[in-house]
Amino acid sequence: MIDWICEQIVLYWDIFKYLIPVVPWTALITVTSFALALVLGLIIGVLRLSHNRAIAFISGAYVNIIRGVPLLVHIFFIYFGLGSLLNLDRFTAGVLAVGICYSAYLAEIFRSGIDAIAHGQYEAAMSLGMTRFQTLRHVIIPQSLRIVIPPVANEFIASLKDSSLVSIIGLRELTRAGREYYSQNFTDFQTWFLVGLLYLVMTLTLTRLVKYLESVYAVKGFGSSRA
Amino acid sequence: MIKIKNVVCRFGNIIAVNGISLDVERGEVVVIIGPSGSGKSTILRCLNALEEIDSGEIIIDNFRIDKNQKDIHQIRLEIGMVFQQFNLFPHLTVIDNIMLAQKVVRRRSKEEAHKKGMGLLEQVGLLDKVDVYPEQLSGGQKQRVAIVRALAMDPKIMLFDEVTSALDPEMIGEVLETMKMLAVRGMTMLVVSHELGFAREVADRVVFMEAGKIIESGTPEKIFDNPSRPRTKDFLNKVL
Ligand SMILES: Nc1ncnc2c1ncn2[C@@H]1O[C@H](COP(=O)(O)OP(=O)(O)OP(=O)(O)O)[C@@H](O)[C@H]1O
Numbered sequence: 380m381i382d383w384i385c386e387q388i389v390l391y392w393d394i395f396k397y398l399i400p401v402v403p404w405t406a407l408i409t410v411t412s413f414a415l416a417l418v419l420g421l422i423i424g425v426l427r428l429s430h431n432r433a434i435a436f437i438s439g440a441y442v443n444i445i446r447g448v449p450l451l452v453h454i455f456f457i458y459f460g461l462g463s464l465l466n467l468d469r470f471t472a473g474v475l476a477v478g479i480c481y482s483a484y485l486a487e488i489f490r491s492g493i494d495a496i497a498h499g500q501y502e503a504a505m506s507l508g509m510t511r512f513q514t515l516r517h518v519i520i521p522q523s524l525r526i527v528i529p530p531v532a533n534e535f536i537a538s539l540k541d542s543s544l545v546s547i548i549g550l551r552e553l554t555r556a557g558r559e560y561y562s563q564n565f566t567d568f569q570t571w572f573l574v575g576l577l578y579l580v581m582t583l584t585l586t587r588l589v590k591y592l593e594s595v596y597a598v599k600g601f602g603s604s605r606a
Numbered sequence: 607m608i609k610i611k612n613v614v615c616r617f618g619n620i621i622a623v624n625g626i627s628l629d630v631e632r633g634e635v636v637v638i639i640g641p642s643g644s645g646k647s648t649i650l651r652c653l654n655a656l657e658e659i660d661s662g663e664i665i666i667d668n669f670r671i672d673k674n675q676k677d678i679h680q681i682r683l684e685i686g687m688v689f690q691q692f693n694l695f696p697h698l699t700v701i702d703n704i705m706l707a708q709k710v711v712r713r714r715s716k717e718e719a720h721k722k723g724m725g726l727l728e729q730v731g732l733l734d735k736v737d738v739y740p741e742q743l744s745g746g747q748k749q750r751v752a753i754v755r756a757l758a759m760d761p762k763i764m765l766f767d768e769v770t771s772a773l774d775p776e777m778i779g780e781v782l783e784t785m786k787m788l789a790v791r792g793m794t795m796l797v798v799s800h801e802l803g804f805a806r807e808v809a810d811r812v813v814f815m816e817a818g819k820i821i822e823s824g825t826p827e828k829i830f831d832n833p834s835r836p837r838t839k840d841f842l843n844k845v846l
């Protein structure tokens with residue numbers, strides 16, 4: 380019994396040492412693709428509210444098309460389809476796929492965040508002579524951002540988990556490293572248990588971090604009552 | 607200064623404003639009264655192009671007001687508007703509320719905008735609230751900040767849409783006081799209000815509206831003490 384426990388501890392430690400160096404890659408893929416998703420999502424979300432019918436239609440179609448296709452297919456399409464045309468490396472293709480996919484979800488969150496701001500805010504800003512763009516930039520979006528922090532944070536955590544899908548195109552991150560270790564040592568239970576545990580530690584840490592940020596950025600007089 | 611000619615404004619089947627003509631001179635204070643739904647808000651909103659007019663013409667200081675005009679925002683900044691629901695920006699402190707449009711629209715420096723805001727806040731007795739967020743203000747204080755925010759843009763005209771209707775009675779006075787101060791200084795003002803005492807004291811002219819039309823207009827004494835139309839009498843009897 381004691382022997383078995385010692386053996387297991389040594390095994391887990393060995394797997395752990397193998398996995399830990401790739402954790403930064405998972406973090407890098409997640410952060411990079413989510414940064415892309417934030418920028419694209421904000422642009423698309425704002426465009427969806429455009430008074431120009433063509434712009435509103437195109438941005439709406441973007442959201443619906445992207446959301447209607449599984450992430451795995453996005454990854455294949457961008458890496459094998461576009462990748463061979465544009466000569467994309469694994470990292471770029473993986474980040475593009477996750478980033479574009481999440482931009483559609485974020486666009487919807489941003490759009491509803493902007494919608495949630497009362498009409499009176501637009502009118503007040505416009506009556507002060509602000510243009511539509513200035514109104515969005517200085518009045519609407521800053522308020523929307525506070526509303527959307529919780530759902531955006533959820534998407535960030537989801538994208539961390541979904542980054543595991545890019546292992547399929549051979550991009551080396553946590554899940555990929557798990558597969559490598561398993562195929563060399565055939566310790567399936569221990570390997571996947573530890574991979575799962577590492578994801579869990581990351582997502583739980585992020586959840587705590589988000590809670591903390593929310594409390595720090597809660598502005599007196601705004602959002603505190605909403606949150 | 608303001609010329610309103612035969613203005614009609616519809617929402618679908620509803621004719622909110624049905625052929626209104628009204629001229630307002632520089633420095634004049636016009637108070638608009640009338641029952642709910644008579645189009646008082648709508649005509650104010652047409653004046654700074656928050657609503658589009660279906661026919662007729664509005665000319666302010668030689669500018670034709672047209673909601674779809676590209677540079678309509680440049681005309682809007684000459685027209686301050688204060689709303690019943692305050693519409694302060696909740697994510698900005700009092701002083702930032704007042705400085706924002708000065709900076710991005712009037713292109714004033716931070717120092718200049720700040721100085722202007724502080725000067726106006728002092729006049730309405732709110733210097734101690736400079737760095738507070740709107741949520742922490744009373745209704746009357748919010749409305750005074752909203753007035754200051756509009757005034758900081760140096761508008762030529764001020765529009766007030768039932769600015770005391772959402773206030774507790776004990777706070778109405780402080781807001782009316784601020785508006786009186788403006789009137790005395792010669793601001794051109796269009797005021798929708800049911801504060802008849804205020805109208806009597808401050809208005810040069812009172813306009814009674816019903817069903818999208820102007821029924822009667824004249825000096826406060828004439829409208830309140832000696833209205834010529836029965837509908838005006840009915841309305842005043844109900845309000846008083
Ligand atoms: N955005 C809108 N869409 C549809 N109908 C509207 C809209 N705004 C106003 N109306 C209608 O136009 C008419 C005039 O409204 P308005 O708000 O100008 O009246 P009011 O005199 O300001 O009334 P109150 O004293 O209640 O504020 C009303 O019948 C109202 O229902």
Ligand SMILES: [Mg+2]
Nearest residue numbers: 646647648768
């Ligand atoms: Mg009204």
